[in-house]
Amino acid sequence: MPGLSGTIKAKPRGIYAAGPIRASLSAARAAPGSAKLRAREGTGMTDIVLKALRAGLIGLMLGPLFGLIWVTGLMIFDLKCSGPGDSGGCAMGLLTVPAVLIAPSFVLFAAVSLARSLWRVRPRDPAGAIRRLRNWGRED
Numbered sequence: 001m002p003g004l005s006g007t008i009k010a011k012p013r014g015i016y017a018a019g020p021i022r023a024s025l026s027a028a029r030a031a032p033g034s035a036k037l038r039a040r041e042g043t044g045m046t047d048i049v050l051k052a053l054r055a056g057l058i059g060l061m062l063g064p065l066f067g068l069i070w071v072t073g074l075m076i077f078d079l080k081c082s083g084p085g086d087s088g089g090c091a092m093g094l095l096t097v098p099a100v101l102i103a104p105s106f107v108l109f110a111a112v113s114l115a116r117s118l119w120r121v122r123p124r125d126p127a128g129a130i131r132r133l134r135n136w137g138r139e140d
Helices: 018-028 035-040 045-077 089-120 126-134
Strands: none
Touching: 045 089
């Protein structure tokens, strides 16, 4: 079949040409940390709050884990906890310390993430930002 061996050389026309699609796909495939990805990252308040909640959930796991490791280390190296007269008070620390660290670790991680995000989106020129706020709504 001689007619089927060739390739089609037609070019796409109109708004559905490959140009815009290729540009959006290249932005979607951007490497982490690249300029394209940094330009697409949201700095809205919703993104900042979601990032703080994500960091708080990480702290929710890490805080009790570090507390458990700390209490286990104290139990191993404290002679009173492994002696014959131990009443089980040291073992109760394995439950109480991680339980007490849940809320503070969540709040600490979320607050640090929130402060870092707000610091990154602060105006670089505070005097200019104040001038813009003062002149907001006025005709130039």
